[in-house]
Amino acid sequence: MQPTTKIQPDSHDKRGDSTRFALIEAGLDLFGEFGFKGTTTRMLSDSASANISAIPYYFGSKKGLYLAVMEYIVERMQEHFVEVRVVMEKMQRSGPISRDQALDAMKMMIQSIAQLFVESDEPKAWVQLIMREQARPTDAFDIIYDGQMKYVQKIFSSLIAVCVYAHQDSDEVKLRCHALMGQILIFILSRESLLRHLNVRKLTDEHINLIYKILISHAEACLSITISDAGLKK
Amino acid sequence: MQPTTKIQPDSHDKRGDSTRFALIEAGLDLFGEFGFKGTTTRMLSDSASANISAIPYYFGSKKGLYLAVMEYIVERMQEHFVEVRVVMEKMQRSGPISRDQALDAMKMMIQSIAQLFVESDEPKAWVQLIMREQARPTDAFDIIYDGQMKYVQKIFSSLIAVCVYAHQDSDEVKLRCHALMGQILIFILSRESLLRHLNVRKLTDEHINLIYKILISHAEACLSITISDAGLKK
């Protein structure tokens, strides 16, 4: 397409690339916080200490910058999950995995996802960005979904499938995958009502650790049952 | 405060009240979908088949309409949870409740919340509205939180407290409450990636029923453990 898809600053730190990168980082924060329309080009250029004209210059338009931010998010997520990916691939190469292996991998993955979402406020903005796209998907959502999310869903549900002895392509596994994800994501998505419930202004390290314990315990509990024998009234 | 807090159309269907109500309903959809700044007064008045000037006339400003929408959401939620509230109050009047009672009430409440969030696309817009406020709370968030959300948190965590034999004001109970809520909320918050994972364009009734089963089964499973004996590596 265009060199506009090249995002991160190169080894040869040309002046243009650093402006370009600063704009993307500004977009990451501002689009996440205020949405596409809520973010003005002036906010973006101010935050990046760049000129307004740099946006149409580098990205064609404000929308172009928005898409470039999405691609950047995919790259960042890929970096974050590289460890999980490596472990998973190694595991799968040695044939079908056991339930215990799957459970351990689950725990690792929950830890990894939670780390991305629960700890620190830094990723908050870009998670918001993704959630906005969930609510009203534009072509930008394709970049995120096809670039990363699809893969996370796939390995998460393959692990669940092993744990609950079901097929990974079954609706049940996919829906349970989604439910378990929700337990994690809510801690970043609904942070404000959590803080008010806890009656604090910020999560402490003790809170974070307790959240990890809870997430892993709940996941273990959920995966120790099969839906049919869960004692539901038919 | 002001007559601006009166929201729903009265018995005497004055012309003004119906315009006023139409604007609130338009705001419910549009603010939810496009955010405060992303929604223009033109969109609002068009959608409500009203004149642009009706907004400053009835609500003082666009912001005033936004706040009125928030109050309307609280009213709607109160109506939705009236049944749960009645059952809870009756239960609590007859002294401390048993674990089985708490578990049944939990199931009822999950059903009730899920019904609000999972079924139909109608509530989707206003859930989005709340989530926007979670990400960047304004004075509008107080209306929602103090008006309704606080109460849901309170009864939800009191039930959890009974089930897991812990104190309802403990951080553990509050955090587990949050996690369980996340399992429900994710189905509306992250609808798009769910649909893509399931490879459908719309949830069927079978999906909805399966979601209920999963939510209740998972909740039962989660509440059958206490965090300390969950087999975590210390």
Add this chain to the structure above:
DNA sequence: GTCTATAGTCGGATAGAC
């Protein structure tokens, strides 16, 4: 109570100097 017309502001993008 509802409408048209318009004032006043701010947004994104462009032109062209350097």
Add this chain to the structure above:
DNA sequence: GTCTATCCGACTATAGAC
């Protein structure tokens, strides 16, 4: 590659007729 100046469109809110 970066800057200033500026155009043009879109926005909210008001004024005043009906």
